[in-house]
Every structure is written in structure tokens, then in C-alpha cells.
Amino acid sequence: MEFFESDKLSERVNELLLSHHVPGVSLAIIDGGEISSKCFGEASIDPKSPCTPSTLFDIASSSKSLTAAAVAILVMDEEHPEVQWDTPVAKLLPDDFVLSDVRYTNEVTVEDILSHRSGLPNHDDSYMGPTAMKADTPKSVTRNLRNLAMAAPPRTKYIYCNMMYTVASYLVESISGLSFSDFLSQRIFKPLGMTSTSLQPSQAIEKGFSNRMAAGHVWDDEAQKYRSFSAWDSPECQGAGSIITTAEDYLLWVKALLNREGPVTSEVYEGIVKMRMFIEPDPHAASIAPMCSPTVCASGLEIYWYRGSMVVTHDGSIAGFGSTQFFLPEQKFGGVILGNASGAWDLAAVLSRELIDEALQVPRSERPQWSDHQASLAEGPLDGESDINQVLEKLGLGQRNSEEHSLPLGAYTGTYTSRGYHEMVVTVKDGELFVDATDRTSGGFVVHFEHVGQQTKFIARLTLMLEGNDDCIAAEFKLEGERAVSMGLHLEAELEELIWFDKVK
Secondary structure (H helix, E strand, C coil): CHHHHCHHHHHHHHHHHHHCCCCEEEEEEEECCEEEEEEEEEEEECCEEECCCCCEEECHHHHHHHHHHHHHHHHHCCCCCCCCCCCEHHHHCCCCCCCCCHHHCCCCEHHHHHCCCCCCCCCHHHCECCCCCCCCCHHHHHHHHHHCCCCCCCCCCCCCCHHHHHHHHHHHHHHHCCCHHHHHHHHHHHHHCCCCCEECHHHHHHCCCHHHECCEEEEECCCCEEEEECCCCCHHHECCECEEECHHHHHHHHHHHHHCCCCCCHHHHHHHHCCCEECCCCCCCCCCCCCECCCEECCCCEEEEECCEEEEEEEEEECCEEEEEEEECCCCEEEEEEECCCCHHHHHHHHHHHHHHHHCCCCHHHCCCHHHHHHHHHCCCCCHHHHHHHHHHHCCCCCCCCCCCCCCHHHCCEEEEECCCEEEEEEEECCEEEEEECCEHHHCEEEEEEEEECCCEEEEEEEECCCCCEEEEEEEEEEECCEEEEEEECCCCCCCCCEEEEECC
């Protein structure tokens, strides 16, 4: 594509790097049989190093199609006839896959867990990361499902759930007898020549790639500078992300999908692109992009139509990194965009749309302003006082109660446990109730509590450690006499109820 080699692309990418506060980006495209790649900016700002074709990024959820393909390979494998798209997962993992609502344990199928229609919400804060005293594994994550509330019956609602992709990776391990890493390597990476792709940063480092790893970055708007950190292992999130790769290497996977190459047989391809659940069922929803259809969830991929052309895509976002993969089957055009900052997800969304406009030769006067559209999505419905007012409503309060907080903070301190969310220890820090949950996944979080009424109701300000941003959630304590005996936190937005922890006596 002529535009890809032009100065206009370089100018546009550099403009997006500045506006989205992304130090570096790597992109690769396939156009028919031609492959091209380009890199811009810095892989790391401290120490400073340029972004090159060999720079490795954490691609987060952009990797979900690999997990779906691994399952599809088992479905097509005659040695494993028990694995089919409509097989109940509990039949394949009978002792491990048990849902909290036992009515649905035997109803959720292989395709359900890959198309976000299992009825289980994310429950992301339930994962214990590698620094925890008892870190989670794909098996323990699967076995913990029985302790986590469902948000809807299976196949009734699209609810994005990373956890079910970790379950899928554990399913692959259980059926194949291989680690998920070895399965991906033997059945996908090696056949496609993806020599720079690994599961988990530690495996990339073991291969001698440590000097090729991009650092993750978060822009601090107040300080007007970046915070940077290394990519981290997340074995508890295996299958949902944690793939480390380059844009050129991951384009080999997109190319295989486009051309049905290597392990991507026609049956595997049809299995993972089969449309299974509407993501945006309302055609008048404000989030639908200009000239686009509603989006449909397949398996590890999402599908929509733009100006009559089918677009298959999936993006990824995690603290410090953002990415997207996309391809247009009819045009034999596709691309991979990887960036090393939290703002890279927005950048990749805008740039991929603009590259698609170029591929479809849409006249410039007819092209949407993709940056404006993406900005309207990124703003979100709530912030500041609106967010706090919603928390107060959740607590049954019309406003902050003027009642003085009279109980001593020590009445609330102690260790609280939840079968699904494990332990949280409430302490006092700087005159406030405080929880240190930095042993959770992805760097975890801390919580500061602000009393708003009745000695039991609080606003909990949850701060993600790597991202640095705050989220306000509802918190409530139950008292016996003048001592707290349980604590509820609204840790899962898809649920009306709080997650309750009982105090250890």
C-alpha cells in the first residue's frame, strides 16, 4: 500500500504518539502477498532505546485468538473426539469446572467460554498474582469459579470475561497433556515461524530476548512525565493475555488467518470466526462507529462490517501496553499495531481505522474523524462527582451523611475472607481505613475508605498500582455491637450486590 510507505504515515503516527502519550509503536501490514513493517519512537525512555522491528510487546487480549485457535485445533483433532464446540466444559473438566449456580454447570459449552456468553462476569480482582503467598494458577482459577457469582444465565447476555480464557488454556493443558506454552509453541508458533513469540515475559527472557523487551509506560498528566516499568508474568491470566511478540511476528499469525495457512485449516478458521454473540445489539447505540454494523463476538475475535466489507479484529489493553490486530478477508488486507503505553489502545484503534480507509480507497472527504469517535468512547459515562453520586445511590444514600463518624477505626480493622476473593486485611493508614491488595493480579491495588453515613457505609477509592488511576466503589461494613463482622465491596460492576468478606475472629 503506497500510503504505508509515505511520509504522510510517518507524520500521522508521530502526531498520534504525542496526542495519546505513547513513547513507541510498531506496526506491520499485509496487503495481498506483500508484507511491510515500520517502527516509531522509543521502546524505552529510561534508559532510552529506539523501537525497532525486533522490539517485543505485551499484546494483552489481542492474543485471545491464539487461545481460541488452540481449542479449535483440539476440536479438529481426531485423537480428541470428546472435544467439540458444543461439549459442556464440565464434561471435559468434571472435578474442576463447577459454577456457583449449579443449574448452569453442565450447560456452559466450549464455545460459550470463548464467546463471552457464559454468564460469568470478569471478577478480575479475585486473581492472586505471582507475589501472593498462594498465587493462582490456571487450575486454581478454574476451581474458584464455584465461589464466584454469575451475572446472567448462559447464552443470554454478552459479558466479557478474561477468566474463561484462562479456563480454556487449562482445558488445552488437561486434554493435550502439554503445558499451554508448549502447545502454542509446537502447534502454532513453530509451524508459522513465529520465532520471537513467547508466553510470559520470563520465557522471552529465557530465550535471550531481554534487551528486546519494550518497557510499559503510563503518562502522569499532573507531573507531565511517564512512569515506566517492565512487563510482568501473569500465569494466573494465561490464555487471556500474556503473549510477548513483535508486530512482524504476530503478523505471521494474521497472515495465517487470512490465507488458511499451517495450523489454520479451513475448519479451524471457520470455528473461530463463527459469529456467536452480539456485542452491541442496539443498532442505534451511540458507540457504533460511523458506517459500521454492530459488532459480533466470535471466538477470540470480533467481527463488524464497514462500508460493506467484513472486518475481523481484536484489541488488547493492559497497564503500560496497548495493541490491535485486524484483517479484511475479501481484500486480503490486515495489520498489527503494538504500543508501549496505556494510551496505545486508543492510538491503535484510530490508526487501524485509518489504514482500513486507505485499503478501501475511501475518498478523504468521506472518511470519519476516527480520533473524535475514539475520544467520545474513551471519555466514559462517569467521572468525578457523577461517579461518587452513583456510589452513594448504591449505598442507599441520597448524599453524604452529615453524621459524624464516631466509631474508632480499630472497630473495623482485621483480616476479612471471601471464598471467591480470598483475604483482605483492613488496617489504618494516615488516619483512614486502608487495604493493601498489591498481591492481586497485574500489580494489584490499594483501597482508601471515606465514611459517608451510618457508621457502616463508605466510599472506597480503589487505586490501581501500575495505572495509578482511581475508581470509586461502594463499601459497607456490618456491625455486631460496635465491632465490624463483615465487609462488602462492589468489586464487580456487572453484579448488583457487593462482594462480602467475613471477618476472621
